[in-house]
Amino acid sequence: MHSISLGFFSISATQLLMLGSLLLAAGVGHIVGKPKKVGVLDLLLGMTLAGLVVARIVFVAIWFPLYLASPLSMLDIRDGGFHMWAGVVTGLAFGAWRCWKRQELVAPLTAGLLAAFVVGDMAGASHISAMSKEADLPAYNLNTLDGKPTTLAKLAHGKPVIVNLWASWCPPCRREMPALAEAQRRHKDMVFIFVNQDTDVAAAKQFISDTHLVIDNVVLDPAGQIPQAVGSSALPTTLFYDGGKHMVDLHIGGFSIASFSDALDKFTETLKKNEHAK
Incomplete structure (x- = not known):
């Protein structure tokens, strides 16, 4: 399935995968950082928020003339207008900056991101394979x-x-x-x-x-x-x-x-x- 509907609310498989990856990264980061009582959930949320904001700003900048007719639509993120790579780079940069200030975050954050990347990549490939019959x-x-x-x-x-x-x-x-x-x-x-x-x-x-x-x-x-x-x-x-x-x-x-x-x-x-x- 490409999406799941709960009444009038729908969530795409991509969004579910991103949410699952975030929770996995937080869980693995918690386990790795537990000896030093360090968690990375707040950091991951901060990285995600920073990435989304910059991804939106870059997308709006690229398509700025098309938003001029209705300037408030720049704030309407329901249109899915995000520049993915700008968001990814910003999120990683934000995480690196926080790790530079707090060295104890490096190990749990790295472990969490690696786990999320590996599992997310496998889940994504499995989803694409399963959906090939619907292509x-x-x-x-x-x-x-x-x-x-x-x-x-x-x-x-x-x-x-x-x-x-x-x-x-x-x-x-x-x-x-x-x-x-x-x-x-x-x-x-x-x-x-x-x-x-x-x-x-x-x-x-x-x-x-x-x-x-x-x-x-x-x-x-x-x-x-x-x-x-x-x-x-x-x-x-x-x-x-x-x-x-x-x-x-x-x-x-x-x-x-x-x-x-x-x-x-x-x-x-x-x-x-x-x-x-x-």
Whole structure:
């Protein structure tokens, strides 16, 4: 599974892995530092917070022009806009600085981070292997808004595909839809497919009508076949498939214009690398 849902709350497998790694690092650090009565949980939390703050600042700086239309959105971290390597470097630098001031932290922190890295790497590899069977474009029969049968592959026309799983009752789905609609208008080299999860077809039609969105390739999946096939019950979920209809990326949660632009850049770069590798 790519995500786990608890009522209206969803957490991705990546977030679970990060949380588990943090707890493991704290546990191993506690064991190693116990003889000297040294714990590293506070330090790990400080490293995580420092890393997240800098990762967000760097991401916003990179995409600053896209945030200008709505400056307060810079603070809305729900769009998933973080620069990973800036965060990692900052977190490690913060940890090194604290260890320099308190030498007794070096051994427990190092042991904790090494344990988290090794176990996290193994768990990540296992997750990727387990999910490989869900990596192909699902072949279920779906219906268009006017009731015509179709499939994702039929709509794709052999092009790279971006599949967005959404519902009219889902707030982050509603927030991100204008950004996705604009991207669909601009990127004709890719196919965008919006797979609606409403059990009431009228609700999906009403949402599109009320918001005056101009979007193509809206299909209905009231039985939730596609989320089950890809292993993600969270909404929204956005899936990126190459021209061979193999999943190359997945994003759980809503996008902003900036974070979706970043995801599109990474997707395009992946497509280029795959093309050169042939």
